[in-house]
Amino acid sequence: MKAFKNILAGLAVAMVLFSCQDKQKPNYQFFPNMYAPVGYEAYGKSDAFANGMEAQLPVPGTINRDFVPYDYPNTPEGYAAARDSLKSPLEKNEVNLEKGKALFTIYCAVCHGDKGDGKGILVQNEKFLGVPDYSTRPITEGSIFHVITYGLNMMGSHASQLSSNERWEVTQYVEKLRADLMP
Amino acid sequence: MKNVILRSSFLYMLLAVLMVTLVFSQIASAQEGDPVAGKQLFNSNCAACHRVNQKLVGPALAGVTQRRTKEWLQKWIRNSSDLINSGDAQAKAIFEEFNKVPMTPFPLLSDADIDNILAYVEAPPPAPVVDTSVASTTAAPAEGSQNINQIVLAALVIVLLLLTVMLVLVRQILSKIAKANGIEITPTGRKPIWKAFAENQFLVLVTVVFLLLSSAYFAYGYLMQVGVDQGYQPIQPIHYSHKIHAGANQIDCNYCHSSARVSKTSGIPSLNVCMNCHKSIAEYKGETTAEYSKAFYDGEIQKLYKAVGWDPEVQQYSGETQPVEWVRIHNLPDFVYFNHAQHVTVGGVACQTCHGPVQEMEIMSQFSPLTMGWCINCHRQTEVKMDNNLYYEKIHEALSKKYGLEKPTVAEMGGLECAKCHY
Numbered sequence: 001m002k003a004f005k006n007i008l009a010g011l012a013v014a015m016v017l018f019s020c021q022d023k024q025k026p027n028y029q030f031f032p033n034m035y036a037p038v039g040y041e042a043y044g045k046s047d048a049f050a051n052g053m054e055a056q057l058p059v060p061g062t063i064n065r066d067f068v069p070y071d072y073p074n075t076p077e078g079y080a081a082a083r084d085s086l087k088s089p090l091e092k093n094e095v096n097l098e099k100g101k102a103l104f105t106i107y108c109a110v111c112h113g114d115k116g117d118g119k120g121i122l123v124q125n126e127k128f129l130g131v132p133d134y135s136t137r138p139i140t141e142g143s144i145f146h147v148i149t150y151g152l153n154m155m156g157s158h159a160s161q162l163s164s165n166e167r168w169e170v171t172q173y174v175e176k177l178r179a180d181l182m183p
Numbered sequence: 184m185k186n187v188i189l190r191s192s193f194l195y196m197l198l199a200v201l202m203v204t205l206v207f208s209q210i211a212s213a214q215e216g217d218p219v220a221g222k223q224l225f226n227s228n229c230a231a232c233h234r235v236n237q238k239l240v241g242p243a244l245a246g247v248t249q250r251r252t253k254e255w256l257q258k259w260i261r262n263s264s265d266l267i268n269s270g271d272a273q274a275k276a277i278f279e280e281f282n283k284v285p286m287t288p289f290p291l292l293s294d295a296d297i298d299n300i301l302a303y304v305e306a307p308p309p310a311p312v313v314d315t316s317v318a319s320t321t322a323a324p325a326e327g328s329q330n331i332n333q334i335v336l337a338a339l340v341i342v343l344l345l346l347t348v349m350l351v352l353v354r355q356i357l358s359k360i361a362k363a364n365g366i367e368i369t370p371t372g373r374k375p376i377w378k379a380f381a382e383n384q385f386l387v388l389v390t391v392v393f394l395l396l397s398s399a400y401f402a403y404g405y406l407m408q409v410g411v412d413q414g415y416q417p418i419q420p421i422h423y424s425h426k427i428h429a430g431a432n433q434i435d436c437n438y439c440h441s442s443a444r445v446s447k448t449s450g451i452p453s454l455n456v457c458m459n460c461h462k463s464i465a466e467y468k469g470e471t472t473a474e475y476s477k478a479f480y481d482g483e484i485q486k487l488y489k490a491v492g493w494d495p496e497v498q499q500y501s502g503e504t505q506p507v508e509w510v511r512i513h514n515l516p517d518f519v520y521f522n523h524a525q526h527v528t529v530g531g532v533a534c535q536t537c538h539g540p541v542q543e544m545e546i547m548s549q550f551s552p553l554t555m556g557w558c559i560n561c562h563r564q565t566e567v568k569m570d571n572n573l574y575y576e577k578i579h580e581a582l583s584k585k586y587g588l589e590k591p592t593v594a595e596m597g598g599l600e601c602a603k604c605h606y
Binding site: 023024025026027028029030032034035036037038041042043053076105106107109110118121122125126127128129130131132133136151153154155156157158160161162 | 226227228229230232239240283284285291406408409410411414415416417431432433435437441448450453455456459460462506509516518548
């Protein structure tokens with residue numbers, strides 16, 4: 001009888017211990033002495049700044065590494081100027097094209113389709129409409145770069161995801177797609 | 184001679200009449216316009232900026248044929264800036280009203296195309312009502328199988344209950360019969376089983392050993408999972424579903440977690456990335472389940488709008504933003520260094536290897552234990568991709584000469600050195 005009770009008690013303890021595991025809360029930690037950082041965690045809360053966040057906007061005028069100034073303004077006039085006069089600083093070669101293709105597949109193909117015909121998966125699912133076929137637009141490398149940087153109407157800016165150099169690589173690939181689509 | 188003239192003029196007249204009717208009938212049919220063909224054209228050309236009943240970049244187009252004349256509309260759609268520059272008052276007014284956003288010119292659309300579009304805009308064909316039926320058919324089989332399971336369980340329970348009741352009844356009847364026949368049932372002289380057990384030392388010893396071992400096993404298991412957050416699944420401030428985004432709509436992981444390619448952290452996307460799509464996607468039209476309804480999902484998208492301060496009515500940002508407090512799930516202790524770019528870009532490891540089938544997760548949870556053993560195991564088993572990698576060419580040569588290795592693993596490249604992960 002005693003053994004039986006022991007078994008029961010053991011089981012009960014085990015059950016209590018395991019049922020404590022609430023999936024929505026982090027688990028217990030054992031002496032978490034060096035687990036939490038002394039510095040502020042990226043995107044974490046912090047009392048160092050007035051708005052209570054660790055992440056702050058850069059000071060106006062800050063230039064980050066790899067930043068290339070872009071002088072064309074986000075206006076219809078800026079678009080026209082970029083289309084007519086902006087030229088790519090990159091050499092046209094296979095390496096850049098390959099990189100551009102990989103980036104295009106990640107960032108543009110959901111809407112524009114792998115071939116650039118405006119039939120990406122979101123368009124096929126009828127979630128996002130009005131994506132043009134590249135061959136129907138009078139675009140140049142300057143205007144493509146301008147559109148990736150600032151967006152155009154319903155297409156958003158992709159400058160936060162792609163560096164200036166990467167945008168030029170994608171531009172090169174878009175030009176190739178457009179040439180392939182041309183009748 | 185006369186005859187001939189007459190006949191030919193008669194023929195001409197016939198021809199003329201035919202032509203006129205033909206042209207008229209064509210105009211008549213063109214004026215009707217085909218809303219189905221119009222929908223195609225509208226979706227591929229205009230839907231980026233216009234909705235039928237809702238303001239987007241441009242105005243809602245329902246009722247536009249009453250507001251404007253046909254010639255005006257044709258001129259406008261072919262090239263709106265020409266019309267504005269020609270000094271047309273209506274054109275100027277609407278251009279001003281929409282903050283001078285120029286509409287894309289469509290010089291290639293034919294009259295018939297424009298008529299089709301306008302026909303669609305004025306009378307959109309009713310949307311096919313498949314949505315609800317799809318939802319119900321997908322929900323039904325799951326419910327069905329659950330129901331069957333429950334029925335089987337209930338039946339089993341009832342059978343068991345019946346059996347015990349029958350046993351008790353049979354026993355009662357038997358003892359009654361025995362009494363009626365005058366048979367005395369005397370308890371036999373056997374000891375109760377627990378007493379017999381307690382007196383048998385060998386059995387007690389075995390049991391104690393067994394109990395000790397099993398409780399040690401459980402205690403060990405419990406202690407080893409302290410500090411491991413496998414399965415951790417907190418409630419997020421916005422019910423953002425990877426199943427819908429990365430699964431049903433196949434958005435690449437890197438679209439949102441764009442720093443995984445190039446940096447140590449993978450990062451949570453800032454809300455401007457969400458708005459690249461959600462400026463246009465204001466409501467949820469996909470599959471729903473009993474647990475998550477369309478109204479629920481629409482409410483979640485509204486939460487996103489509230490956080491970025493986007494007003495879908497006027498299609499403008501209000502400037503009042505509110506940070507979303509995502510709850511961090513994967514979190515290594517501060518004394519460990521882990522780099523995403525090194526694994527994803529250089530090593531070519533798929534996100535799913537470490538994060539599990541994310542594209543099937545309605546709610547994000549931690550898939551791997553993220554213990555040191557887990558890291559080391561993988562480093563012991565994974566071969567380094569040396570092919571077409573100039574950087575590794577020399578190392579490979581040296582390694583294969585020194586150790587006779589054909590395919591070095593990460594461990595053999597120094598992936599077990601403490602300082603690689605603990606600095």
